[in-house]
Amino acid sequence: MKESIKMLPMYASMFGVPILMVLAVLSYAFYPIVSTAVLIPLIAIGLLFFGLIGAREVYLHKYTLKGTEIPYNINRTGEAARAIKDEPNGKKKLVIVIKRFDVSLRKMVVNKYEVGIDRFTTVLDILLHIKSKTDNTLSIRYSCRMGICGSCGMVINGRPMLACETNVLKNAVDDKIEVAPMQAHPLLKDLVDDFDDFFDKHISISPYLYKRDKNEQYLAKKEYKQTQAEIEEFLPYSYCIMCGLCMDACPVVNTNPDFIGPQPLSQVYRYYADSRDEMGDARIEKVDVLEGLWSCEYAGACSKVCPKGVDPATAIQLLKATAMGNLIK
Numbered sequence: 520m521k522e523s524i525k526m527l528p529m530y531a532s533m534f535g536v537p538i539l540m541v542l543a544v545l546s547y548a549f550y551p552i553v554s555t556a557v558l559i560p561l562i563a564i565g566l567l568f569f570g571l572i573g574a575r576e577v578y579l580h581k582y583t584l585k586g587t588e589i590p591y592n593i594n595r596t597g598e599a600a601r602a603i604k605d606e607p608n609g610k611k612k613l614v615i616v617i618k619r620f621d622v623s624l625r626k627m628v629v630n631k632y633e634v635g636i637d638r639f640t641t642v643l644d645i646l647l648h649i650k651s652k653t654d655n656t657l658s659i660r661y662s663c664r665m666g667i668c669g670s671c672g673m674v675i676n677g678r679p680m681l682a683c684e685t686n687v688l689k690n691a692v693d694d695k696i697e698v699a700p701m702q703a704h705p706l707l708k709d710l711v712d713d714f715d716d717f718f719d720k721h722i723s724i725s726p727y728l729y730k731r732d733k734n735e736q737y738l739a740k741k742e743y744k745q746t747q748a749e750i751e752e753f754l755p756y757s758y759c760i761m762c763g764l765c766m767d768a769c770p771v772v773n774t775n776p777d778f779i780g781p782q783p784l785s786q787v788y789r790y791y792a793d794s795r796d797e798m799g800d801a802r803i804e805k806v807d808v809l810e811g812l813w814s815c816e817y818a819g820a821c822s823k824v825c826p827k828g829v830d831p832a833t834a835i836q837l838l839k840a841t842a843m844g845n846l847i848k
């Protein structure tokens with residue numbers, strides 16, 4: 520009841536303006552003289568009144584949580600308003616521990632910050648808040664903020680995860696959350712890794728559909744239709760966003776940098792299993808070497824941490840089985 524009373528100004532401004540406008544048109548249509556002299560000025564005052572209520576509502580909803588200064592954009596006002604209702608005083612404090620690579624000292628340093636969150640705050644929200652309000656030297660890599668670009672991978676509470684998809688409240692332990700850069704990639708600064716080697720490995724497996732006829736490859740003259748069954752052969756492996764989390768989770772990548780790793784191998788299978796590809800067994804032959812398929816020890820950590828449900832561990836076993844089958848042929 521209390522909530523609906525609070526919403527009255529919002530409803531009044533939403534419905535008041537269109538109702539008054541309809542009244543103005545109708546009154547002018549039926550009583551033009553009375554309308555011009557009396558009704559339209561009154562309606563104009565009413566429009567101004569409801570317009571001001573609407574502006575006040577927009578201003579109030581685009582607020583900053585008191586004491587936490589975590590900004591909310593206009594799309595999140597509804598969520599933030601609900602969080603205010605659920606969390607006492609609309610805020611909860613927790614400590615974020617950031618292990619970051621200090622370039623000048625060439626070693627890891629630890630910073631702790633107390634921050635205010637609500638139940639929708641992500642790790643990336645907090646890091647951006649710290650960067651904008653407390654320490655603008657903090658380096659983070661991110662782009663889409665929605666689990667699509669794969670840029671914000673880091674180690675959160677000891678597990679490789681995407682910062683933009685990690686809810687703080689759900690993952691905090693004893694009101695504390697720890698973040699660190701991924702360790703399987705060379706460190707550049709703070710939470711940012713160097714992905715050159717990762718992309719080189721990815722490129723080395725020819726990650727594109729191959730056609731023997733080069734004209735057809737680049738200027739295809741027909742559609743290559745596939746059945747649902749053919750699509751399902753490769754589809755789960757095509758969801759990779761190249762975040763590199765599987766590489767960071769893999770114990771072999773962490774001990775043997777020459778191992779090509781789960782991400783490129785899953786993509787070998789993705790293209791090998793695609794009925795439109797014409798590279799065939801040559802794809803598998805490229806990785807049928809010790810530093811390729813045969814370094815995988817099937818720990819399965821890659822598949823566990825993948826935020827997109829790609830299953831590199833299974834892809835690698837399927838490649839191994841195919842390679843073995845080719846040997847017997």
Ligand code: SF4
Pocket residue numbers: 758759760761762763764765766781782785821824825826827828829830831
């Ligand atoms: S397989 Fe999954 S974890 Fe690995 S790079 Fe692709 S999306 Fe990221």
Ligand code: FES
Pocket residue numbers: 661662663664665666667668669670671672681682683684
């Ligand atoms: S910012 Fe794009 S995946 Fe996190």
